[in-house]
Amino acid sequence: MSGTCVIGLQWGDEAKGKIVDLLTLKHDVVVRYQGGANAGHTVVLGEETYKLSLLPSGVLTPGVTCVIAGGVVLNPAKVIEELNELKKRDVEDFDNLKISDRAHVIFPWHFAEDGAMNQSTSDGENIGTTGRGIGPCYRDKVGRSYAIRLGDMYRDSFRNQVEHIVKVKNRVLAAMLAGQPWEPLVARDIHAQYAVFAERLRPYMADTTEYLLDAVESGKRLLFEGAQGALLDVDHGTYPFVTSSNSSGVGIANGSGVPGRHLGKVIGVVKAYTTRVGGGPFPTEQDNEAGQRLRDQGNEYGTVTGRPRRCGWLDTVAVRYSARLSGVHGICVSLLDVLSGIEELKICTAYEWAGRISRQFPSHVDDLRQVQPIYETMPGWQEDITGAQSIEELPQATRNYLDRVSELVGVPVELVSVGPDRRQTIQVDAL
Ligand code: IMP
Secondary structure, three states, X not given: OOEEEEEEOOOOOOOHHHHHHHHHOOOOEEEEOOEOOOOOEEEEEOOEEEEEOOOOHHHHOOOOEEEEOOOEEEOHHHHHHHHHXXXXXXXXXXXXXXXXXXXXXXXXXXXXXXXXXXXEOOOOOEOOOOOOOHHHHHHHHHHOOOOOEHHHHHOOOHHHHHHHHHHHHHHHHHHHOOOOOOOOOOHHHHHHHHHHXXXXXXHHEEOHHHHHHHHHHOOOOEEEEEEEEHHHOOOOOOOOOOOOOOOOOOHHHHHHOOOHHHOOEEEEXXXXXXXXXXXXXXXXXXXXXHHHHHHHHHOOEOOOOOOEOEEEOEEHHHHHHHHHHOXXXXXXXXXXXXXXXXXXXXXXXXXXXXXXXEOOOOOOHHHHHHOEEEEEEEEOOOOOOOOOOOHHHOOHHHHHHHHHHHHHHOOOEEEEEOOOEOOOEEEOOOO
16 A cells, blocks of 8 residues: 555644655655645745645655645636746746646635625534635535536636526625625636636646556555645534535545555644634633633644634544544644643543533534533643654653543554654654
């Protein structure tokens, strides 16, 4: 088996980009397979910081092929913007980028719908989406009638598709925005704009399913880069406060087309505490001084939207669930340095729920809202750990914290990240 998979085990923003970037050195192909420009990954290389949304983190490593597979929803303007930005900064190995002709394309009507609905749940509560048109594009993909894939944009029927969809979408938007000022979409302009995008992306378009199957069958080493986190999975996360794709480990095969038997090792990335952006229950949230301290020390503001992230203690009930769901073999504990200086650390070990103590993660958000986290308190550490190169160099209290996390989640800690740079990573076990 030649695949390695990196999955976030919380609500996203677990610093997966850095781990993917590090593991890229040991792989031939890096694959993005779900989500879209709602993801944001930051990779720090020496003095340079790169913020990417759609391009796999692997584009920064020469010689590696980067694939945006069919399960991704593609904002072409954003891909082009990221390619241009990298070119400006002399990162130019784009022959190795392949974008699936099956990837569904995000159009202006998707942004308009995302904004118009404010993407609230059926109860009217705000999901707090990233506003990147992700949900509306996936909805059209599944609905089939108003969807356009990258491969469609090179065919004669493209213009008619746009005209037909714009007619319908203008009616939908008029109903959604009744009483509010809005500009109807103009098919001609959208077609002209997207025809330019299509030309720019033509060299990269490929049947990535076939490419990946050939690659894996010929023994190439594949790295699958999950976006968002497992608790935002549309089927298994905190529905409806989720994203619209399978962001847990279950999404790798369907998003990429590579069957499960080729997916070797799954690494779950766990932030040493918890954050969440947008709405939805968050049992260990600290809407207080402790949470503000985590936000300040961890610079917890969204890469894509700049929104302040909600912060709280590590919830091992949630992470144990998402690790099991994603078939995780080992975890990477990230942002551990952020906890330095905090006198006492809390870890949620179980929930009190309907009069009983449980380690089960509720399937309904109403139940998740009711749970009371049960905390264990552990002594923190005062030392700066950002220079530690091995587990032995970490203070005993830090090691105790890692051991307890591993025990509660039920899988070994294989990597520890103590700072944003590639070099600030401790490998505990051979990967
Ligand atoms: P959407 O993916 O834009 O539809 O947003 C749905 C939910 O997922 C919202 O709560 C977002 O804040 C959250 N979300 C989407 N992408 C990310 C991400 O990359 N990191 C963290 N949260 C995300």
